[in-house]
Amino acid sequence: MNLRIPGPTPVPADVLAAMSRQMMNHRGPEFAEILADVTGRLKRLFQTENDLFVLTGSGTGAMEAAIVNFFSPGDNILVTSIGAFGDRFATIGKAFGANVERLDFDWDSPVDPLVVESRLKANPDIKAVLVTHNETSTGVTNNLASIAKVVNRYGKLFVVDAISSVGAIDLQTDAWGCDVVVTCSQKSWMAPPGLSMISVSPKAWETHAVAKMPRYYWDVSAAKRYLEIGQTPWTPAVSIFYALQISLAALEERGLSNVLKYHRELGEYTRAGLKALGLDLFAKDERFASDVVTAVKRPEGMDLKAFLRKLRVEHGVILAAGQARLSDSIFRVAHLGYVNKADIDDTLVAIKAVLPEVGVPVPPIRA
Numbered sequence: 472m473n474l475r476i477p478g479p480t481p482v483p484a485d486v487l488a489a490m491s492r493q494m495m496n497h498r499g500p501e502f503a504e505i506l507a508d509v510t511g512r513l514k515r516l517f518q519t520e521n522d523l524f525v526l527t528g529s530g531t532g533a534m535e536a537a538i539v540n541f542f543s544p545g546d547n548i549l550v551t552s553i554g555a556f557g558d559r560f561a562t563i564g565k566a567f568g569a570n571v572e573r574l575d576f577d578w579d580s581p582v583d584p585l586v587v588e589s590r591l592k593a594n595p596d597i598k599a600v601l602v603t604h605n606e607t608s609t610g611v612t613n614n615l616a617s618i619a620k621v622v623n624r625y626g627k628l629f630v631v632d633a634i635s636s637v638g639a640i641d642l643q644t645d646a647w648g649c650d651v652v653v654t655c656s657q658k659s660w661m662a663p664p665g666l667s668m669i670s671v672s673p674k675a676w677e678t679h680a681v682a683k684m685p686r687y688y689w690d691v692s693a694a695k696r697y698l699e700i701g702q703t704p705w706t707p708a709v710s711i712f713y714a715l716q717i718s719l720a721a722l723e724e725r726g727l728s729n730v731l732k733y734h735r736e737l738g739e740y741t742r743a744g745l746k747a748l749g750l751d752l753f754a755k756d757e758r759f760a761s762d763v764v765t766a767v768k769r770p771e772g773m774d775l776k777a778f779l780r781k782l783r784v785e786h787g788v789i790l791a792a793g794q795a796r797l798s799d800s801i802f803r804v805a806h807l808g809y810v811n812k813a814d815i816d817d818t819l820v821a822i823k824a825v826l827p828e829v830g831v832p833v834p835p836i837r838a
């Protein structure tokens with residue numbers, strides 16, 4: 472089986488094996504050691520000295536934590552969206568009573584920092600800017616550094632959904648001034664779903680101190696208090712901690728810059744392979760095409776469901792369709808987490824075999 476969806480990704484055998492370990496006292500010294508090790512590794516991979524907390528929950532839980540911990544009902548927040556996950560951030564903000572100002576861009580394109588700037592200039596009441604670093608639903612990656620520059624120049628809190636980027640695409644939390652950054656275990660981290668992570672800058676702590684949105688489970692004050700005594704406030708997903716400790720060690724051993732380069736090359740390789748089959752990338756400008764997930768336009772007249780079913784049933788290749796308004800117009804090939812060139816080759820061979828069977832001719836160039 473070649474699981475090529477953007478999370479959960481396959482995980483290495485030793486990571487799987489780590490989860491067969493017996494349970495331990497999550498308030499004992501053994502767990503404290505694992506928690507400290509995992510937190511330290513994540514901070515290095517986030518390129519941050521900010522506080523970082525590992526929460527039990529999926530990525531959306533961490534997104535909720537990024538809202539409820541730093542805002543009060545009625546706060547003006549600017550939510551940029553280039554896809555389904557940007558929309559989700561806006562929805563969560565609204566659910567907790569923020570005054571959400573939306574800044575929407577075409578789903579095949581990145582956020583334009585100049586437009587962010589003019590919005591900040593026009594509305595000085597905006598307290599924060601929320602951005603999806605890598606829009607997993609469309610395979611478009613924002614230029615986070617240039618957006619960060621604008622947001623910091625205006626002194627706003629910068630909140631980043633880096634769920635599918637950090638650990639695979641360069642994200643310099645401290646150097647770029649990212650105040651709150653969230654991710655989760657089943658994306659770049661080569662671990663199963665169950666844990667999410669959030670980093671909190673000193674500026675975000677100041678905001679937190681006066682933020683009045685209701686919160687309990689996701690309260691980062693509680694997470695900080697408990698981390699100081701080597702614990703989490705609530706019972707953590709212990710087995711996922713076992714897994715993450717092994718996968719993070721493997722990532723650090725390879726070295727962050729090597730891991731980032733690996734994904735840049737694999738992204739390039741995947742795009743080239745798909746284009747050679749006569750397919751069109753969804754990203755309008757390939758410079759913003761994601762290095763962790765490639766979205767491809769459904770060829771005219773192709774039955775997308777039949778295509779994906781054939782790949783799954785006859786070739787063991789699992790791809791994702793689009794999300795929301797793109798559910799029938801794109802498909803996505805993921806190359807994040809535990810993946811190598813052979814997985815991509817296998818995917819390309821299968822796609823090449825299936826395309827003519829669903830009425831799409833394939834150019835005869837690729838061997």
Ligand SMILES: *Cc1c(COP(=O)(O)O)cnc(C)c1O
Binds near residue numbers: 477531532603633655
């Ligand atoms: C996967 C993903 C999420 C949602 O994470 P869940 O673990 O499914 O809750 C949010 N944002 C982005 C960018 C993602 O890739």
